[in-house]
Amino acid sequence: xxxxxxxxxxxxxxxxxxxxxxxxxxxxxxxxxxxxxxxxxxxxxxxxxxxxxxxxxxxxxxxxxxxxxxxxxxxxxxxxxxxxxxxxxxxxxxxxxxxxxxxxxxxxxxxxxxxxxxxxxxxxxxxxxxxxxxxxxxxxxxxxxxxxxxxxxxxxxxxxxxxxxxxxxxxxxxxxxxxxxxxxxxxxxxxxxxxxxxxxxxxxxxxxxxxxxxxxxxxxxxxxxxxxxxxxxxxxxxxxxxxxxxxxxxxxxxxxxxxxxxxxxxxxxxxxxxxxxxxxxxxxxxxxxxxxxxxxxxxxxxxxxxxxxxxxxxxxxxxxxxxxxxxxxxxxxxxxxxxxxxxxxxxxxxxxxxxxxxxxxxxxxxxxxxxxxxxxxxxxxxxxxxxxxxxxxxxxxxxxxxxxxxxxxxxxxxxxxxxxxxxxxxxxxxxxxxxxxxxxxxxxxxxxxxxxxxxxxxxxxxxxxxxxxxxxxxxxxxxxxxxxxxxxxxxxxxxxxxxxxxxxxxxxxxxxxxxxxxxxxxxxxxxxxxxxxxxxxxxxxxxxxxxxxx
Amino acid sequence: xxxxxxxxxxxxxxxxxxxxxxxxxxxxxxxxxxxxxxxxxxxxxxxxxxxxxxxxxxxxxxxxxxxxxxxxxxxxxxxxxxxxxxxxxxxxxxxxxxxxxxxx
Amino acid sequence: xxxxxxxxxxxxxxxxxxxxxxxxxxxxxxxxxxxxxxxxxxxxxxxxxxxxxxxxxxxxxxxxxxxxxxxxxxxxxxxxxxxxxxxxxxxxxxxxxxxxxxxxxxxxxxxxxxxxxxxxxxxxxxxxxxxxxxxxxxxxxxxxxxxxxxxxxxxxxxxxxxxxxxxx
Numbered sequence: 001x002x003x004x005x006x007x008x009x010x011x012x013x014x015x016x017x018x019x020x021x022x023x024x025x026x027x028x029x030x031x032x033x034x035x036x037x038x039x040x041x042x043x044x045x046x047x048x049x050x051x052x053x054x055x056x057x058x059x060x061x062x063x064x065x066x067x068x069x070x071x072x073x074x075x076x077x078x079x080x081x082x083x084x085x086x087x088x089x090x091x092x093x094x095x096x097x098x099x100x101x102x103x104x105x106x107x108x109x110x111x112x113x114x115x116x117x118x119x120x121x122x123x124x125x126x127x128x129x130x131x132x133x134x135x136x137x138x139x140x141x142x143x144x145x146x147x148x149x150x151x152x153x154x155x156x157x158x159x160x161x162x163x164x165x166x167x168x169x170x171x172x173x174x175x176x177x178x179x180x181x182x183x184x185x186x187x188x189x190x191x192x193x194x195x196x197x198x199x200x201x202x203x204x205x206x207x208x209x210x211x212x213x214x215x216x217x218x219x220x221x222x223x224x225x226x227x228x229x230x231x232x233x234x235x236x237x238x239x240x241x242x243x244x245x246x247x248x249x250x251x252x253x254x255x256x257x258x259x260x261x262x263x264x265x266x267x268x269x270x271x272x273x274x275x276x277x278x279x280x281x282x283x284x285x286x287x288x289x290x291x292x293x294x295x296x297x298x299x300x301x302x303x304x305x306x307x308x309x310x311x312x313x314x315x316x317x318x319x320x321x322x323x324x325x326x327x328x329x330x331x332x333x334x335x336x337x338x339x340x341x342x343x344x345x346x347x348x349x350x351x352x353x354x355x356x357x358x359x360x361x362x363x364x365x366x367x368x369x370x371x372x373x374x375x376x377x378x379x380x381x382x383x384x385x386x387x388x389x390x391x392x393x394x395x396x397x398x399x400x401x402x403x404x405x406x407x408x409x410x411x412x413x414x415x416x417x418x419x420x421x422x423x424x425x426x427x428x429x430x431x432x433x434x435x436x437x438x439x440x441x442x443x444x445x446x447x448x449x450x451x452x453x454x455x456x457x458x459x460x461x462x463x464x465x466x467x468x469x470x471x472x473x474x475x476x477x478x479x480x481x482x483x484x485x486x487x488x489x490x491x492x493x494x495x496x497x498x499x500x501x502x503x504x505x506x507x508x509x510x511x512x513x514x515x516x517x518x519x520x521x522x523x524x525x526x527x528x529x530x531x532x533x534x535x536x537x538x539x540x541x542x543x544x545x546x547x548x549x550x
Numbered sequence: 551x552x553x554x555x556x557x558x559x560x561x562x563x564x565x566x567x568x569x570x571x572x573x574x575x576x577x578x579x580x581x582x583x584x585x586x587x588x589x590x591x592x593x594x595x596x597x598x599x600x601x602x603x604x605x606x607x608x609x610x611x612x613x614x615x616x617x618x619x620x621x622x623x624x625x626x627x628x629x630x631x632x633x634x635x636x637x638x639x640x641x642x643x644x645x646x647x648x649x650x651x652x653x654x
Numbered sequence: 655x656x657x658x659x660x661x662x663x664x665x666x667x668x669x670x671x672x673x674x675x676x677x678x679x680x681x682x683x684x685x686x687x688x689x690x691x692x693x694x695x696x697x698x699x700x701x702x703x704x705x706x707x708x709x710x711x712x713x714x715x716x717x718x719x720x721x722x723x724x725x726x727x728x729x730x731x732x733x734x735x736x737x738x739x740x741x742x743x744x745x746x747x748x749x750x751x752x753x754x755x756x757x758x759x760x761x762x763x764x765x766x767x768x769x770x771x772x773x774x775x776x777x778x779x780x781x782x783x784x785x786x787x788x789x790x791x792x793x794x795x796x797x798x799x800x801x802x803x804x805x806x807x808x809x810x811x812x813x814x815x816x817x818x819x820x821x822x
Contacts, residue, residue, distance in 0.1 A: 011809070161735060
């Protein structure tokens with residue numbers, strides 16, 4: 001966790017009072033909706049189908065137990081007792097009242113949580129690998145650098161009115177859990193040949209109407225220069241990004257139109273002017289930020305404790321195999337909490353669950369919780385000897401479904417049930433699929449398979465990069481769904497391929513079952529993953545299977 | 551931003567004007583008494599583009615009370631009451647089509 | 655539209671002159687096209703000259719004239735169009751412009767802090783109530799996180815100062 005000091009707290013409190021003033025001016029009629037809209041958006045307040053929606057940032061996906069309890073309290077007091085974890089390390093409340101929002105914000109600010117820049121054409125919440133700082137093999141903790149950039153971009157005077165929204169993600173692992181290649185800026189922490197810390201910088205990734213995979217514009221920017229480099233990218237974008245057409249305003253279009261090389265040259269030229277300036281990230285600043293992240297006082301524990309060996313419940317073994325990942329410290333593990341129960345809405349958690357998870361985090365994970373872009377939570381610091389007890393407790397509150405990374409671990413946007421932009425529903429499609437694939441043995445046999453569902457082309461459910469992607473569209477007032485296969489969001493990111501004409505709401509689950517059956521019949525070996533089979537075979541055999549009888 | 555009134559208005563059947571209430575975002579419908587109601591049954595139903603335009607203009611003018619007014623289609627039931635004319639409006643009126651994770 | 659300078663509403667000494675109108679004596683504000691068409695003659699006349707510079711044109715073009723321009727007015731065609739913030743910082747921080755940097759167009763109170771931090775020192779404010787609230791709004795944030803040419807101490811500077819104090 002990053003601990004706020006007096007300075008950060010003063011800032012947050014000033015932000016809340018500014019928003020309180022803006023809301024009062026809106027409710028008194030001093031501000032028109034047109035004027036108020038950009039102000040509320042910069043505070044994460046949208047208007048959806050049924051009500052205002054409030055999006056709260058969880059920077060780099062790290063929460064303390066006290067913060068999670070406060071999120072639960074806000075859900076209870078100001079909303080309907082639950083929240084929705086999104087694909088960008090945010091939580092959304094669906095039923096918030098505008099007049100009560102400043103109070104809700106104030107309660108969140110007390111524990112160092114805010115909604116600054118969770119919407120609007122500014123630099124959004126900076127995301128990172130949810131296993132940052134605990135997964136083996138990182139050259140440094142990406143959250144330190146995410147925090148450097150979070151502070152730098154917070155109410156940036158020059159970059160709060162960009163042509164369009166701007167998303168940054170950071171990872172330090174070779175296996176990319178932060179989907180950096182589909183971000184406006186993706187940062188990969190690394191060391192160069194001389195052992196210096198720095199970043200590979202990718203620019204111009206993004207989904208939506210025109211999906212692009214980010215391109216490397218600089219293979220190594222020294223860590224001390226990362227802020228000036230980001231400023232150079234933002235400055236080029238702010239001046240040259242298109243503002244004539246909202247669909248062409250993201251930086252990916254600028255990079256595409258200029259070409260990555262020409263864009264990189266413009267950035268380098270700008271960077272040369274500002275590189276040795278007050279933007280240098282000095283060791284002091286890094287040390288200060290690092291000192292305010294609390295790292296647990298790990299004990300020396302056995303890698304294979306007796307408690308673990310003795311727990312032979314097959315359900316536990318299944319969960320252990322599926323939901324528990326290696327930790328950088330011996331004797332510890334990272335535990336993923338599935339927010340994808342059979343028949344549930346992906347990413348939703350009730351206030352009761354949040355409170356219970358906060359308690360479990362205190363008891364078993366040094367009071368820390370993580371939020372991943374796959375819409376699951378994690379306890380990052382669990383002693384392996386505690387796993388059986390933790391599993392029982394997680395199971396009681398419904399977050400121990402052993403389906404992490406399996407076919408029912410579906411990423412889905414809120415869709416037409418909530419969202420004013422959606423063309424079709426997402427959640428009921430996800431729910432039906434989790435029922436079809438509820439049998440764990442079947443899911444385990446299928447293996448790693450990511451299904452992503454978006455209710456419109458804006459692609460909040462990242463459908464383009466799902467191994468199977470489902471995109472809701474509207475045809476003559478009816479919901480239809482386009483299916484793509486072969487996408488992936490990790491280090492090998494690629495946009496999936498459409499398999500054919502869209503299908504009806506009632507047919508989607510059957511079609512996905514057909515695709516999965518085709519894969520099971522066609523895979524070269526039991527351990528050839530779906531995504532590898534599609535890469536080897538192409539779309540055709542799946543397409544034939546799906547449309548042969550339709 | 552383009553005002554909804556600058557857009558070409560075309561309706562294909564009975565229509566109403568709907569928006570969200572500024573203070574809490576609740577779904578509201580424009581009534582024939584120049585006010586708003588959360589009850590679709592009280593919505594003013596228009597059948598011509600001119601009438602729709604007039605109703606929308608009146609709704610948009612209430613910037614303080616309502617956000618994002620637009621024209622939406624309705625069907626007219628046998629008893630004469632308007633019912634939502636598409637899935638989006640059905641969801642806005644009846645709520646989400648799924649079970650909430652908690653009892654509402 | 656009230657003009658705010660140094661926190662107070664002031665009268666505007668500059669007369670905006672259309673491209674086809676003859677140039678009067680005294681302080682004038684002209685378009686970029688008019689300035690560039692005959693800059694040397696215009697800048698030699700008696701009276702201060704200001705230019706309204708569009709937000710889609712590089713401010714580097716102004717470099718030869720910066721020492722002789724009294725005002726550069728940058729334009730916010732909409733609240734959401736933020737190009738002029740970059741232009742302002744470049745003029746102040748890179749090209750060393752020391753004259754008046756005026757924000758024009760959709761200038762509302764919620765941008766004041768951003769504008770001040772980017773180097774603006776004059777504000778053609780759209781609403782009277784916003785102009786009157788200027789002083790209060792400008793002081794809204796005691797904490798800023800990023801260094802700009804305004805020289806304000808950042809959160810990090812303040813932390814370092816506190817640590818130094820502790821160390822003493």
